[in-house]
Amino acid sequence: MPNYHQAHQLAGQQRRFRWFMSLAACFFAVIFLALGTWVVRGAEDDQLLRSARTYAKAIDSFRAFYTDVIVTPLVGHPWVEVTEHYRDQPGSIPIPATMTLDLAEFMSQRDETIDTRLLSDFPFPQRADRLLTEFDQQALAMMREAGRDEYYRFEMQAGGKALIFATPIRMQPTCTACHNNHPDSPRRDWQVGDVRGIQVVTLPVSQSVLAKSDRFLYLIVFVFLTFVAALLALFFMDTRVRNIVDLLFDRNRELEAATKELKQQQNALDQHAIVSMTDTDGNITYTNQHFRSISGYSDAELIGRNHRIINSGFHPPEMFEQLWQTITSGGVWHGEIKNINKAGDDYWVKATIMPLYDAAGQIDRFISIRTDITQQKQLEQDLKSSNEELYALNATLDEARQAAEAASEAKSAFLANMSHEIRTPMTGIIGMTELALDTELTATQRGYLGVVKSSADALLSILNDILDFSKIDAGKLAISPVETDLKALLTQCLKPAAVLARKKGVSLVLELPESVPDYACVDPVRLRQVLVNICDNAIKFTAEGRVKVSIGWQTGTGDGKGILCLHVYDQGIGIPESQQAHIFDAFSQADSSTTRQFGGTGLGLAITSRLVELMQGRIGLESSVGQGSHFWVELPCEQGRFNQTLYPDQEKTLWLLDTVAENMRTVSSFLIRLGYTCECFTDPDALLSQSKSAFSEPRSYLIQHHLNAEYTGIQVIEQLLAYGVLPKDCMLISDASSSELQQQLQSLQIDRLLTHPPAPAEIQQMLQKQPDNSIELVCHSEGAGLQILLVEDNKVNQRLISTLLQKRHHQVTLAEHGKQAIELCQQHIFDLVLMDMQMPVMGGVEATIKIRELEAQQGRAVMPIYAMTANVLPADKEACFKAGMNGHLGKPVKLTELDAVLETVKRFAVT
Numbered sequence: 001m002p003n004y005h006q007a008h009q010l011a012g013q014q015r016r017f018r019w020f021m022s023l024a025a026c027f028f029a030v031i032f033l034a035l036g037t038w039v040v041r042g043a044e045d046d047q048l049l050r051s052a053r054t055y056a057k058a059i060d061s062f063r064a065f066y067t068d069v070i071v072t073p074l075v076g077h078p079w080v081e082v083t084e085h086y087r088d089q090p091g092s093i094p095i096p097a098t099m100t101l102d103l104a105e106f107m108s109q110r111d112e113t114i115d116t117r118l119l120s121d122f123p124f125p126q127r128a129d130r131l132l133t134e135f136d137q138q139a140l141a142m143m144r145e146a147g148r149d150e151y152y153r154f155e156m157q158a159g160g161k162a163l164i165f166a167t168p169i170r171m172q173p174t175c176t177a178c179h180n181n182h183p184d185s186p187r188r189d190w191q192v193g194d195v196r197g198i199q200v201v202t203l204p205v206s207q208s209v210l211a212k213s214d215r216f217l218y219l220i221v222f223v224f225l226t227f228v229a230a231l232l233a234l235f236f237m238d239t240r241v242r243n244i245v246d247l248l249f250d251r252n253r254e255l256e257a258a259t260k261e262l263k264q265q266q267n268a269l270d271q272h273a274i275v276s277m278t279d280t281d282g283n284i285t286y287t288n289q290h291f292r293s294i295s296g297y298s299d300a301e302l303i304g305r306n307h308r309i310i311n312s313g314f315h316p317p318e319m320f321e322q323l324w325q326t327i328t329s330g331g332v333w334h335g336e337i338k339n340i341n342k343a344g345d346d347y348w349v350k351a352t353i354m355p356l357y358d359a360a361g362q363i364d365r366f367i368s369i370r371t372d373i374t375q376q377k378q379l380e381q382d383l384k385s386s387n388e389e390l391y392a393l394n395a396t397l398d399e400a401r402q403a404a405e406a407a408s409e410a411k412s413a414f415l416a417n418m419s420h421e422i423r424t425p426m427t428g429i430i431g432m433t434e435l436a437l438d439t440e441l442t443a444t445q446r447g448y449l450g451v452v453k454s455s456a457d458a459l460l461s462i463l464n465d466i467l468d469f470s471k472i473d474a475g476k477l478a479i480s481p482v483e484t485d486l487k488a489l490l491t492q493c494l495k496p497a498a499v500l501a502r503k504k505g506v507s508l509v510l511e512l513p514e515s516v517p518d519y520a521c522v523d524p525v526r527l528r529q530v531l532v533n534i535c536d537n538a539i540k541f542t543a544e545g546r547v548k549v550s551i552g553w554q555t556g557t558g559d560g561k562g563i564l565c566l567h568v569y570d571q572g573i574g575i576p577e578s579q580q581a582h583i584f585d586a587f588s589q590a591d592s593s594t595t596r597q598f599g600g601t602g603l604g605l606a607i608t609s610r611l612v613e614l615m616q617g618r619i620g621l622e623s624s625v626g627q628g629s630h631f632w633v634e635l636p637c638e639q640g641r642f643n644q645t646l647y648p649d650q651e652k653t654l655w656l657l658d659t660v661a662e663n664m665r666t667v668s669s670f671l672i673r674l675g676y677t678c679e680c681f682t683d684p685d686a687l688l689s690q691s692k693s694a695f696s697e698p699r700s701y702l703i704q705h706h707l708n709a710e711y712t713g714i715q716v717i718e719q720l721l722a723y724g725v726l727p728k729d730c731m732l733i734s735d736a737s738s739s740e741l742q743q744q745l746q747s748l749q750i751d752r753l754l755t756h757p758p759a760p761a762e763i764q765q766m767l768q769k770q771p772d773n774s775i776e777l778v779c780h781s782e783g784a785g786l787q788i789l790l791v792e793d794n795k796v797n798q799r800l801i802s803t804l805l806q807k808r809h810h811q812v813t814l815a816e817h818g819k820q821a822i823e824l825c826q827q828h829i830f831d832l833v834l835m836d837m838q839m840p841v842m843g844g845v846e847a848t849i850k851i852r853e854l855e856a857q858q859g860r861a862v863m864p865i866y867a868m869t870a871n872v873l874p875a876d877k878e879a880c881f882k883a884g885m886n887g888h889l890g891k892p893v894k895l896t897e898l899d900a901v902l903e904t905v906k907r908f909a910v911t
C-alpha cells in the first residue's frame with residue numbers, strides 16, 4: 001500500500017535524523033570540551049611561564065642588587081672579605097655567584113614544589129661533580145648559539161607535568177675580573193656578556209591556580225548539563241515534530257482517501273449522468289463528457305454560453321420560471337426536460353438542479369445532474385400506443401369472451417338438462433332390468449337382460465364421465481373441503497368395490513393403519529371419486545389375485561397439516577412403459593384393444609388426475625406388464641385430527657378371524673382404539689380348536705366370511721355355535737350380502753353382519769347392539785318395514801322405486817308432486833321421504849322447505865327427507881341440503897346406496 005510505504009519511509013527518515021542529531025551533538029560536545037581544555041591549558045601554561053619568568057627575574061634582580069649595591073663597594077675593604085667560603089670565614093660575605101646558588105638552594109628548601117638550580121658547563125672544582133641534563137645542555141647551547149634569553153619546556157616528571165624554565169647568567173664586569181683571575185677558575189678568558197651558566201626554575205603544572213580551583217570542573221559540568229539539556233530539548237522537539245508530522249500525515253491520508261472517494265464518485269457520476277455547471281446567470285462553466293456527447297457541442301462552444309443553448313422550446317416558460325425560482329431560493333428542482341442538441345434532434349433527460357455555495361455561504365453556481373431517458377420516453381410513447389391498441393383489442397376480446405361465456409353457460413345448461421333427461425329414462429331401464437332379473441326367467445332371457453343391465457350401467461358411467469370431464473374442462477368444478485370422518489368415508493367408498501371384486505373372484509384388501517387421523521379436511525365427494533376410479537380400474541384389469549388399497553398419512557409441519565396417501569396395488573395386466581406417460585391424458589387407453597375387452601371411455605384417469613390437481617395433490621403410477629400396477633395419490637390436507645374420545649376398556653375380548661393379515665390389522669386397530677382386547681387368528685382351525693376348549697369365556701367373534709378353500713365364515717360360525725358359543729357373540733364380515741347369505745345367517749340366528757371393509761363406527765354399533773330375536777339389518781320382517789313417502793312424478797320411476805322398496809318389505813305411499821307430499825305429511829308421519837326435485841305443481845326443494853316449516857309449527861319429530869333425483873350437480877345437492885334434506889341419492893338409483901339409506905333410517909326410525 002503506498003500510504004504504508006510512505007509512513008515507513010518517514011519513520012526511517014526520523015530515526016536517521018535522530019541518530020544524526022545525537023552524533024552531531026556528541027561530536028560538537030567533544031570538540032567544545034577539547035577546545036575548552038586546550039584554551040584553559042594554554043592559559044595555564046602562559047600563567048606558569050609568567051610565574052617562572054618573574055621568579056627568574058627576581059633572583060636575577062636580587063643578584064644584580066647584591067653585586068652592585070653590596071659586593072662592589074666592599075671589594076678591597078680591609079675587614080670584609082668577599083669569598084665563596086664565607087660560611088667558614090667569619091666577617092666575610094659570599095661572592096654573588098655563591099650567594100645566588102645558596103639562595104636558590106635555600107628557596108628550593110623553603111618551597112619543595114619549586115626547584116631552582118644554577119649551573120654551568122665551566123664549574124669550579126668543588127662543583128665539578130654536577131651533571132648537566134639534556135635540557136641544561138640544550139638551554140646552554142640555545143643561549144650561546146642563538147642568543148636566546150630564555151629557554152623552556154613542559155615535561156612529564158615523576159610528580160606530574162612541570163615547566164622547566166632556563167635564563168642565562170651573563171658575565172658582568174666585576175665577574176670577569178674575578179673569574180679570569182681566580183686560581184680555581186676553569187676558564188680565564190671570560191668576556192663581559194658571556195653566558196657563564198644558566199639558572200633553571202622548575203615549576204609543577206599543578207601549581208597552577210586555575211588547575212587547583214573547581215572552575216574547570218564546573219565548566220565541564222556546565223557544558224555537560226547544557227549538552228544534556230540541549231539533547232532533551234532536541235528529543236522533545238523531535239517528538240513534538242514527529243507528532244505533528246504524524247498528524248499531518250494522517251490528515252494527508254484522510255484527505256487523499258476523501259479526494260480518491262470524491263474522484264471515484266465523480267467518475268461514477270460522470271459515467272452515468274450528464275453533468276453541467278453554470279454561474280448564477282445561467283452561463284455554462286463546466287460540462288462533462290456525457291453532456292458534450294449528448295448535446296453535440298464541444299467544450300469551447302459551451303463554456304460561457306447560456307444554458308438556453310439546449311432549450312428545445314417544448315416546455316412553457318412558466319416551467320423554467322418555477323425552476324429558476326426554486327434553485328435561486330436554495331431549493332432543489334427535479335423534473336423531466338426535453339432538450340435539443342446541436343444537430344437539432346430532441347432528447348429527454350430526467351434532471352436534478354441545485355445551487356452550490358461559496359465559502360461565505362452565498363450561491364455562486366448551479367449544478368445540473370441529468371440522466372438520458374429518451375429511450376424510456378420512446379418506450380412510454382410506444383406503450384401508450386400499444387395500450388390503446390390493447391384497449392381496442394380487449395374490448396373485442398371482451399365481447400368474444402362474453403359470447404364464449406354465454407355459449408359455455410348454454411353448454412353447461414344443455415349438459416345439465418341432457419344429463420337430467422338421460423338419467424331419468426336410465427333410472428327406468430336399470431331399475432326395471434334389475435327387477436326383471438329378480439324374477440323367474442329362462443336362461444336366455446336372463447342373458448339378454450344381463451346384457452341390457454351391463455350396457456345401461458356402462459352408458460351411465462360414460463355419461464357421468466363426460467359430464468364430469470366437461471365440467472372440469474369448463475373450470476366449473478370447485479373443490480369444497482370439509483372436515484370429514486376419513487375412516488368412514490374410505491371404508492364406505494370401498495364397499496361397492498369389494499362387491500365388484502368378489503364377483504370377479506378378486507379380493508379387496510384394505511390397509512388403514514392407526515397413524516391415519518380420524519378426521520381430515522377433504523372434499524369427500526371428489527376424494528371418493530378418485531379412490532373409486534382407481535380401485536375400479538384395478539379390479540377391472542385384474543383377473544385373479546387381489547387388489548390392495550393402502551392408506552397412509554405423512555405428517556407435515558406439526559400444525560395438523562399432512563398428506564393423505566392412497567396406494568392401490570393390483571395383480572392385473574399392467575401397463576406398458578411406453579403408454580404410462582399418456583395414461584392420464586383424456587380419451588387415452590393403454591391399448592385400444594382394452595376398450596373392446598374391458599370397455600371404458602379413457603376419461604376416468606384424466607378426470608382423476610385433474611381432480612387430484614384441483615386438490616393440489618400428485619398422482620403417479622408404477623406398472624409392469626403381466627405383473628400388475630401401483631397407482632398412488634398424495635393429497636395435502638389442511639387438518640388431520642384424531643378422535644379424542646377415550647373409550648373405557650371393554651370386558652369382552654374379541655377374537656378375529658381373517659386369512660388376510662392386512663384386513664385383520666386394520667380391523668383390530670379400529671377395535672383397539674374402541675377399548676377392546678383382540679386376539680387375531682389367520683387359521684380357522686386354530687381359532688376353532690382354541691374356542692372349543694374355552695367357549696364359555698366372555699368373548700365375541702368377528703369372522704371374515706371369505707376365508708379359504710376349506711372354510712367360509714358361515715361354516716366357522718356353525719362350528720362355534722356347535723361348541724356352545726351364543727349367536728349374539730358372533731359377527732360376520734362379508735364383501736356382499738347376498739340373499740343366500742342372509743338366509744344362512746337367519747337360520748343360525750345371527751343378526752350381526754358387517755360389509756367389508758367395515759368402518760370403526762359400524763363395528764362399534766354392531767358390538768353395542770342389544771340382542772334381538774328378530775333378524776334385522778338387511779332383511780326386515782313385514783312388521784319392521786318403514787313407512788316411506790315416495791314423491792315422484794315419473795310413472796316408470798314410481799313403479800320402479802315402489803317395487804324396489806316393497807321387495808324390501810317397506811310400505812310405500814305415493815305423491816305425484818310436492819304439494820301432494822305436503823298434504824300427506826300433514827296427515828302422517830313417515831319414516832322416510834324420498835323426494836324428486838323436478839316435478840310439476842311444486843318441486844322437491846320447495847316442498848321440503850314447507851314440510852320443515854310444518855314440522856316446526858307442530859313441534860313434530862323431524863322426518864328424514866332424501867332427494868332422489870337426476871339432478872346430480874354440486875349446486876343441486878347444495879340446494880337440497882339448504883332446503884333441509886338429509887341426503888341425496890342420484891338417479892339412476894344404485895341399490896347399494898338405497899340400501900345404505902334404508903339401513904340408516906331403520907336404525908333411527910321413529911315409528
Ligand code: ADP
Pocket residue numbers: 537538539541570572573574575583588589590591594595599600601602603604605606629
Ligand atoms: P377407462 O375408462 O378406459 O378405464 P381410464 O382413464 O380409467 O379409462 O383408464 C385409461 C386406460 O389406462 C385404461 O383403458 C387402461 O388401458 C389403463 N389402465 C388404467 N388403470 C389400469 C390398471 N390398474 N391396470 C392396467 N391398465 C390400466
